[in-house]
Amino acid sequence: MLPEVTATRYVTPLREGGSLPGIVEADDLGTYVMKFTGAGQGRKTLVAEVICGQLGRRLGLRVPDLVRIQLDPVIGLAEPDEEVQDLLxxxxxxxxxxxxxxxxxxxxxLAFGVGPAEAGHVVWFDALIGNVDRSWRNPNMLVWHGRLWLIDHGATMIWHHSWRGADAVAAKPYDASDHALAPFDPDVAAAAEALAPRVTEELLTEVAADVPDEWLVDEPGFDSPDAVRRRYVELLLERAATISGRITLGDQRPPNGDKPSQAPEWLRIWVEGKASE
Incomplete structure (x- = not known):
């Protein structure tokens, strides 16, 4: 289970994301970026954050630690923004x-290079979880102490928004030609060899267990939170075994007939120039 803290002060909203997350302080003296159940995307965004964030960390990727946060809306009474007040x-x-x-x-x-091995791990992981929100326009990555960190996994596993068609959606290939790391020649084959065997039923079951029951109850078509968790495990386990052969990388893999990278020309030229130095 994720650690649980209580929010003690609402610091400021973060307006970069559509869900309007905010920075809060908590009773463990920690500072957190908080995502809210009352945001427009709903609780499934938080479910995706937990499953994908915990899975990424277990696979050796750098993802900020997650916690459960208890919120009393009274902490935001001094916030002048009515939109924030309503959200709280x-x-x-x-x-x-x-x-x-x-x-x-x-x-x-332009300021931070990524090697083919690390780029391959990130692209393969995003293919596994069906991340549609790590493009060069909106990388959802941070650089902290000289290392790459992955954030914002709410727009993943889109199949859980319509469970009736989940099998078909989860079976779709992953187009990485627009991925923020596509110009860095990601070694997806090596990533698949290293990571796919680690995505076991046991690992996925442990990751899904971190999702609070409150965010899984009353899910249409399921009789319990554990049944919903089991469905996540089944879909991700099947996808881990097959997705490596269905990733479109762009012009970094022309012999495979992949489509050209959708990154802007200036970015691809700059990356190629750095690689030749």
Whole structure:
């Protein structure tokens, strides 16, 4: 189970994301980026954050630590923004927090290079979870203490928004031609060899167990939170075994007939120039 803390002060909203996360302080003296159950995307965004964040960490990727955060909306009474006030009022109770990385910078491919091995691990992981939100336009990666960190996994596993068609959606290939790390020649084959065997039923069951029951109850078509967890395990386990052969990388793998990278020309030229130095 994820550690649980109580929010003691609402610091400021973060307006980069559509869900309007906020920075809060908690009773463990920690500072967290908090995502709210009352946000427009709903609790499934938080479920995705937990499953994918915990899975990524277990696979050796750098993802900020997650905690359960209890929220009393009264802590936001001094916040002048009515939108924030409404969000806090709608989110009383259990929410999700991610460890705040002070001084971190948004990933900039012109300032921070990524090797093929690490790029391959990230692309394969995003293919596994069906991440549609790590493009060069919106990388959802931070650089902290000289290392790459992955954030914002709410737009993953889109099949859980319609369980009736989940099998078909989860079986789809992954187009990585627009991925923020596509220009860095990601070694997806090596990543698959290293990571796929580690995505076991036992591991996925442990990861899914970190999702609070409150966010899984009353899911249409399921009779219990454990039944929902089991469905996540089944789909991710099957995808881990097959996705490596269905990733479109772009022009970094022309012999495979992949489509050209969708990154802008200036970015691809710059990366190629750095690689030849």
């Amino acid at each position: 009022k709608a989110s009383g109770g259990l929410n999700l927090g991610m460890d705040y990385l002070p001084g971190s910078l948004g990933f900039d491919p």
